[in-house]
Amino acid sequence: MDLPHVDQCWSAGPYSDWIRDCVLSYKSGRIEHRDGLVEILAQVLKSANFSPDCIVNIPSPVDKVRCRGFDTMGELSSGLAKTLGIRHQPVLKFTRKVQDQVGLNRTERAENIAAAFTMEQLIQGQIALIDDVITTGATVSAAARTLRIFGAKKIYAISLCRT
Numbered sequence: 001m002d003l004p005h006v007d008q009c010w011s012a013g014p015y016s017d018w019i020r021d022c023v024l025s026y027k028s029g030r031i032e033h034r035d036g037l038v039e040i041l042a043q044v045l046k047s048a049n050f051s052p053d054c055i056v057n058i059p060s061p062v063d064k065v066r067c068r069g070f071d072t073m074g075e076l077s078s079g080l081a082k083t084l085g086i087r088h089q090p091v092l093k094f095t096r097k098v099q100d101q102v103g104l105n106r107t108e109r110a111e112n113i114a115a116a117f118t119m120e121q122l123i124q125g126q127i128a129l130i131d132d133v134i135t136t137g138a139t140v141s142a143a144a145r146t147l148r149i150f151g152a153k154k155i156y157a158i159s160l161c162r163t
Contacts, residue, residue, distance in 0.1 A: 003137040005144035006129070009157040010048045012040045015133055019161050023132055029068045031075065037132075037160060038079035045084065045128060045158050052156065053125030054087040055080055058132075058143055059094060059117075077130045086128070091119045091150075092143055101139065109138040117146040126154040134162045 003009055013019060019040070026033040045052075057077035065071045074090055081088035095118045101109050127147055131140055134157065144155045 003134075003144070003157060004141045005148050005155060006137075006140060006157045007154045008048070009134065009137075009140070009159070009162075010044050011134060011159045011162040012044050013161055015135075015161040015163045023160055027068070027072055027132070029070075031070055034075050034079060037076055038083055040160055041076060041080045041130065041158060042083050044160075045080070048156060048158065050126065050156060052086060052128035054089045054123070055084075055128045055130060056089050056091055056123070056143075056147065057130045058139055059090070059092050061094065061098065073130065073132065076132070080130065089123065091121060091123060092117050092146060093119065101135065106136045106138070109136050110142075113138050113142045115142070117143050119146060119150045122151040123147060124151050124153065126156065127152045129155055129157045131157065131159045132161075134159045 022033050026037060055077050057073040060071045060073050078088045094116055098116050099112050104112060129143060134140055140157045147155055
């Protein structure tokens, strides 16, 4: 998968079977799946064999956080950072409301998320960019572009699964 602005990408596996069910359950508000998903991300990051300076997550839209009662990606990323002893920097912010990516094709996803991120501070070094599912890569690529603009040298995308 070609991911502009991303140096390399690793996922635990395809978006299917038990991991798909677990991710969907977690995103439906079942926070008790958090620790297991954090452990999966930790194993993916360890197997990638690089040492990030910090962990940055794809932000969760405010309406999704309100609906679920927690920030799914923030929870996973902060848990991963704590597990591995790496700094978590939730620096990415949405510049505007974006449409849910589910059901959009590759072109629609790219247009929907283009220029959707910003940051309020500079960032340095090697970044582990965390997402739950990478489908077309539009979200990760748009986030990585913003991270590069704000100073990131290397960006490694880590996800639970990919389609």
